[in-house]
Amino acid sequence: AAQTMEQLVSLCKRRGFIFPGSAVYGGLQGTYDYGPLGVELKNNLKLAWWRANVWEREDMEGIDAAILMNKLTWRYSGHEETFVDPMVDCKNCKMRWRADQISGKCPNCASTELTEPRPFNLMFKTQIGPVPDPESFSYLRPETAQGIFVNFKHVLDSTSRKLPFGIAQIGKAFRNEITPRNFIFRVREFEQMEIEFFVRPGEDEGWHKKWVEDRINWWLSVGLSRENLQPYHQKPEELAHYAKATVDLLYRFPHGLEELEGIANRTDYDLGSHSKDQGSLGLKARVSPNSHSTDKLSYFDPETKQHVVPFVIEPSAGVDRGVLALLSEAYAEEQVKPAPAERLKPVEEALGTFLKSVGRNEKIPAQAKEALIAEGERIAQALGERLPSIAGLLSMPGAESIEVAKKLRGQVDPVVDEFYRTVLHFKPHLAPIKVAVLPLKKNHPEIVSTAKSIRRKLQSTGAMRIVYDDTGAIGKLYRRQDEIGTPFCITVDFDTLGEGKDAALKDTVTVRHRDSMAQERVAISELETYLREKMQ
Template sequence: WLEDRLRWWESIGVPRHRIKVYDVPKADLAHYSKRTFDLMYDYPTLGYEEVEGIANRTDFDLGSHSRDQESLGLTARVMPNRDSTARLTYFDPETKRHVVPFVVEPSAGVGRCFLAVLSEAYDEEMVKVPAPERLASVADALQAFLKSVGRSEKIAPERRDAILEHGEQIAARLPESMPQIEALLGLPGADQIELGKKLRGQAQPLIDESFRTVLRLRPHLAPIKVAVFPLKRNHDGLVETARGIRRSLQSGGRMRTVYDDTGAIGKLYRRQDEIGTPFCVTVDFQTLEDGTVTVRERDSMQQERVPVAELQSYLAEKVA
């Protein structure tokens, strides 16, 4: 059971190395449990917290609700049940004995599971190396901000220390850490520093150009499987073809598909990356000529030309 549950967590995107298995000491076991494992997930900000318990409840549950308890050879201590009319057993034809099955209870909280999946899936990926001179400007603005924080008497000491610690960590890991600047400026007390506005003004345009936010959900978990775009929203042929593809993909009921033409293709890709859509389909002028579309995969950003006639089966296999 333990191995099965660990495999299940891996199947939804939570790697095994992020989970610590805690073998609950005998003295701490519930009265019905012979052995219990707690699965502890290493949350990025919370540290290890329990996400699931796996308890061997022995024959306590079925034995408690069964009649003829005295003759069943129960291993668990149960309260007498004089009202039951059913013998909750399996009859073994070889031994000619009634056996009360053990119950193994995996118990996982939906909220904690959801947070673990999102924690693993969320990523801020650098897709373009910032120009050295622009990166230097951000680094200078960050240092000026931190110096101002260090001199400020408006901020409580513990808040000032937290800002400085986080800021120094960001400074040590530039440019990869640039997306964390917004979180730094959101820390309590940071809004008291006027130079924070300059830092945001220097950093945000470069972050927008150099990074993308991507939710790397497993395809079978993604709420939207496919997004379809026309290369130009004011071209009737492209729009009609794109809408037709969306209807075709959606009609099978297996792939929730959306249509979007409210921006440039690059911005539409980024929008779908942020919500975890695994595939984007772009209808362009080549589509009108040869019946193929561009399919872009979320994680690798690689693109492939696929015939429209084969698109349904191509995507269905990948999002299953």
């Protein structure tokens, strides 16, 4: 797994997973753009979730509701009043912080002179329509859940579902976070994968427990390890006002153990809140009186012949936090063979010179300097294992302004190329690219055309992304595919053409496995079946 966020940020930018948003204009805090590999990884994660939670279950329907909703939704959901974080200002440097994320001290200037916390609403307000009338506004949704609640009756009526059943949705959500940070962990625009699972009151506790187990098992199925995943039962005083119980699934991210998904028992609060004639519904939750709703969001139980408002179990996961967890879990820097001491020595010296030079530099801001030196010293302490991390170190803020950085890079690169590899051990179904087809020689027309035709044929089977790559020597190409998590490389060589020593190898290719680096010969005609089996 990754040791630091820098390793991931650097790899993501270098190889095209994730870029800082609006970079040509100096960026926009709290936004990130997914690049060519990032979009594939994210789509694969969402597809795996949809498959497990919608297609493979018999009690679920999917929807895709609008991001913009009538603003009354956010009044009756409680968001206008209570979707707030406590904000404090530093009286010294004027920075703003979320009070519960700092411990009485400004993280920027260390001053303890802070204002009293005051509530800050996280919803983005936006004008609707061409006339800037003070009433014609709405909010960008801060969660996808409300789109499900207001469609409860539509889905029920159009599908004739019986309780218990659920509605699933994946989509964008927006929160004006006071301090976005930790890469894609806390951002202002993100995606959620949410389920609202409707059950009979009284059956809610059993279903809540079951959903917690289901969700843990699903995260394990996409490759997270059990020791990095921890359920946390919220204490009564931590619960949101609508929740009877909430279990957070925490993941050990590079910056610490933090929430990846929340699974709440929301009782009949949401359907009750959005209903008319609330007094007739026998609600268990305390809701605000609703004078605008045009419908009762209840269910007619054919067994008891009574109308009930279902209780709701809500497993709500962040897509971006999921992507970050997958990257972090999959990341490894591995020694392919031990580097001899005489090859490490010059790197060690160049790293020492670099760190001294950082320490002396007056132009690097204090925070950046501290981060650079801390990471540099961590690497130096275990240089044998951590050598590839120097690439991440050199892409941290401030590093590029150091003169001796180039020299350090010049020392590191050849050693890394020879003795190390960075690899993403994704489960095959999540890997952005499943197979890379490589020609042993890029200026040999027959090898190239055979490789290209294998790629086309495999790609035409539809289910996976397959690329052709001839931008380097074969060893380098393997390393590049390891670094982006491609589980299989296929190499076309002279044996494939029947021009090698062993004529029996004609029409076969080398298949190289990412994790074990083992290679085997497979007939071209068998490739499709072979890969399909390995991809399961």
